[in-house]
């Protein structure tokens with residue numbers, strides 16, 4: 001099957017915690033943790049659970065989280081309640097100082113990127129615990145691929161929340177992998193730049209970070225990050241790779257950059273493990289992103305990284321048109337296993353969410369969306385990145 005060109009199956013483990021599905025960012029918020037439950041229900045209905053081991057694991061501990069995060073920030077996450085925040089006073093001020101509850105637009109106090117949600121600490125410990133357990137499963141050598149669709153929170157910083165992310169499970173997982181593997185490559189196909197992960201390893205010679213992301217008038221979130229010229233610092237020079245893209249990017253243009261760049265990354269950096277953030281907001285029709293990828297185009301990137309047969313950690317991330325995201329992560333789970341699955345969505349509890357796409361997994365991308373990426377821009381971008389990577393090969 002095309003999922004498995006080398007004919008070899010992979011040993012896959014999968015983390016899912018139903019405690020995450022009920023987390024509520026607020027009714028006007030675009031982040032809907034239930035999409036992970038939707039993906040899980042689809043995965044189950046396609047019978048894919050039988051092809052993977054289910055990781056049953058305890059949530060991350062305070063010490064797990066404080067291995068990267070500032071203790072004052074971890075203490076805030078561990079103690080904040082929506083009630084204490086609403087009461088004002090010290091709790092609210094402390095929360096705001098760590099970017100929790102801070103309106104993203106001062107003129108619109110409802111637009112809070114990182115709300116003081118109920119069950120915040122439990123939520124963080126569960127999604128971070130999943131990514132840590134997945135990393136440990138790969139490090140121990142018992143699995144080839146590990147999956148945590150509730151992880152991938154790439155914006156969280158050492159001492160503050162950012163972009164819907166509180167704890168950076170990716171940084172924690174990479175640190176865990178570094179105990180077993182000499183070099184780790186991080187590749188991020190979320191529509192936003194993976195700033196929190198890049199910053200954490202910008203000086204590191206052992207971690208290469210690669211992000212493909214949308215760039216519009218220089219003000220797409222996270223503002224000012226992910227420029228082609230940002231290549232890493234000191235020991236980390238040429239080990240940060242940034243691929244800015246304009247709105248309307250299609251499958252062909254995206255893969256035309258992804259394939260040669262990641263091929264070169266693997267050739268010159270020779271990583272012993274891969275961490276891939278599979279944010280679904282790079283899909284066509286996303287509520288925040290303006291790229292035009294199909295599920296097949298998104299998953300083709302996952303299939304390519306899988307083909308290197310290097311231990312692979314697959315994580316979620318953004319994704320705001322939740323039926324698209326759930327369908328995508330279900331399909332990518334099938335790719336990880338090496339199984340082709342039917343386009344007809346089986347009857348299951350979230351059926352009605354897929355009516356608009358005719359109950360098909362592979363929904364149709366926008367046909368009349370203008371692609372602002374010129375061939376000239378894509379060639380320039382590719383050549384600049386490949387030239388930088390060549391300097392590592394020497």
Ligand code: ZLV
Pocket residue numbers: 028029030104105111112113152153154155162163164165190192193221279281288317318319
């Ligand atoms: O997908 O939209 O642009 C991983 C991830 O990468 C901003 N925040 C802030 C900084 C100043 N702006 C405010 C613009 C708000 C536009 C309205 C929203 C409505 C409700 C809740 C949040 C948003 C929102 N916030 C849309 N875009 C933002 C970004 C953060 C994007 C995070 C992407 C996270 C999970």
Ligand code: CA
Pocket residue numbers: 188189190191192193194211212213
């Ligand atoms: Ca990205």
Ligand code: ZN
Pocket residue numbers: 190191192279281317318319
């Ligand atoms: Zn995103």
